[in-house]
Structure formats: C-alpha cells, structure tokens
Amino acid sequence: MTALLNELHAHYNGAKLDPSSITRHLEDNLLSPESVLKIVVASDSGGEVVGLLAFTFLNSLVDPAPEKRLQCMIKELFVKESFRSAGTGRDLMNWVIAHAKTAGCARMDWHVKATNEAGIRFYRSFGAAPVADRASFRLMLR
Known part of the structure; x- marks a missing residue:
C-alpha cells in the first residue's frame, strides 16, 4: 500500500516521498485506532x-x-x-x-x-x- 500512497502523493504534488515516511504515516495515522477513515483496497x-x-x-x-x-x-x-x-x-x-x-x-x-x-x-x-x-x-x- 505504501507504493500506491506514494503514487497518490506524486499525482497531487508532482514528486514522490521517502517510502519510510509514508509507511510511518500509514501505521501511525491512517490505520491507527483513532483514525475515522476506513480504507478498502x-x-x-x-x-x-x-x-x-x-x-x-x-x-x-x-x-x-x-x-x-x-x-x-x-x-x-x-x-x-x-x-x-x-x-x-x-x-x-x-x-x-x-x-x-x-x-x-x-x-x-x-x-x-x-x-x-x-x-x-x-x-x-x-x-x-x-x-x-x-x-x-x-x-x-x-
């Protein structure tokens, strides 16, 4: 999922990020118990x-x-x-x-x-x- 989120970031912002920062964001925020988002893949x-x-x-x-x-x-x-x-x-x-x-x-x-x-x-x-x-x-x- 990290690769797809990186492609999403590049789509909107023109450049990709360090994959480790996306993985941390995914684990710490998007998939955390406090997140209101549900993600289907x-x-x-x-x-x-x-x-x-x-x-x-x-x-x-x-x-x-x-x-x-x-x-x-x-x-x-x-x-x-x-x-x-x-x-x-x-x-x-x-x-x-x-x-x-x-x-x-x-x-x-x-x-x-x-x-x-x-x-x-x-x-x-x-x-x-x-x-x-x-x-x-x-x-x-x-």
Whole structure:
C-alpha cells in the first residue's frame, strides 16, 4: 500500500516521498485506532495494492431522522495509473456503495476537481450528480 500512497502523493504534488515516511504515516495515522477513515483496497493477482478508497461515516447535524442521518463521505478514490479504465475504480465504488447502503446511509458525498472530466463522467455513471448549491473551500493553516 505504501507504493500506491506514494503514487497518490506524486499525482497531487508532482514528486514522490521517502517510502519510510509514508509507511510511518500509514501505521501511525491512517490505520491507527483513532483514525475515522476506513480504507478498502483492490489488489492485483500478485497481491499488489493497485487501488484504494478511503471513506468515513458521519451523522448529519441537520437531519436527525433515522432514515436520513447517517451519511458516507468519500475522502479519496485512487487507482494506479496502469489499472485505470480496467474496472478497479468501479469495483471500489460498488463496494463502498453496497457497504454504505448496508450500514443505513442515506447519501454519499465526495469532492472531485472541476477539471477532472473523466472522473466526473465516472461518478455520473453511478447516478451521482454535482450538488448545485455547494462549493468547496480550503483554508491553508501551514
């Protein structure tokens, strides 16, 4: 999984990191008992991790009705470049959709870059649509 996380870092930041720093981050943060993230992975026939989907469940602050309050938030969906368009991302999304339904989630939300046309087409193929009255914001603290 370290190699895939390093590829993810390079995808967004243009350079890879020392693998030991990624392993420490994975062990100390992402997979720690305190982490709110759940990570599901896809691997090839040799056991190499080629895709991941990180998500969490949240309770709504505004809708306490039992049938609407639980929501699934996807933090990241990433597939190794050589495995894209081969069904890996679709398998991960189908898994998390089924898992969220089983858990009783009323909806799923996630962010996608406005310029990621392939990603937008991919998400639309599941019946997802952009949220018309929402925009993403970020405040850099460091």
